Amino acid sequence: MTDFDTFYAAYPRRVGKLDAIRAYAKARTVATADEILAGVALYKANKPEYADWCHPATWLNKGRWMDEYDAPAPVPVEADWFAECQQLHDGSCGGKLRHHNRIGMDAYMAKHRRNEAAS
Numbered sequence: 001m002t003d004f005d006t007f008y009a010a011y012p013r014r015v016g017k018l019d020a021i022r023a024y025a026k027a028r029t030v031a032t033a034d035e036i037l038a039g040v041a042l043y044k045a046n047k048p049e050y051a052d053w054c055h056p057a058t059w060l061n062k063g064r065w066m067d068e069y070d071a072p073a074p075v076p077v078e079a080d081w082f083a084e085c086q087q088l089h090d091g092s093c094g095g096k097l098r099h100h101n102r103i104g105m106d107a108y109m110a111k112h113r114r115n116e117a118a119s
Helices: 003-010 017-027 033-046 056-061 081-089 096-118
Strands: none
Touching: 003 017, 003 033, 017 056, 081 096
């Protein structure tokens, strides 16, 4: 298996293979195979849900293996459950534990409704 084959197998969108082969050869003049693969792993871990996967040639031509990603926002240890309760349930839960239980039940019911709709 060539370095390109390893890259192409790891890349999440496999289109435009001939363009990708040319772009990979060009990218290898400035980066190692390991650097490019590490960039693919970061890209896969950090791509926003709303965005489409880049074509591999585009990703390589733009040097995207060098992209720097923001650190994930820290999750507060104690979320403001009351503000969330006010927003979701009009403050009717009556306590943190009841609110968290209700959140769980809301998620369960939403999943159940989706499964029924799909049937």
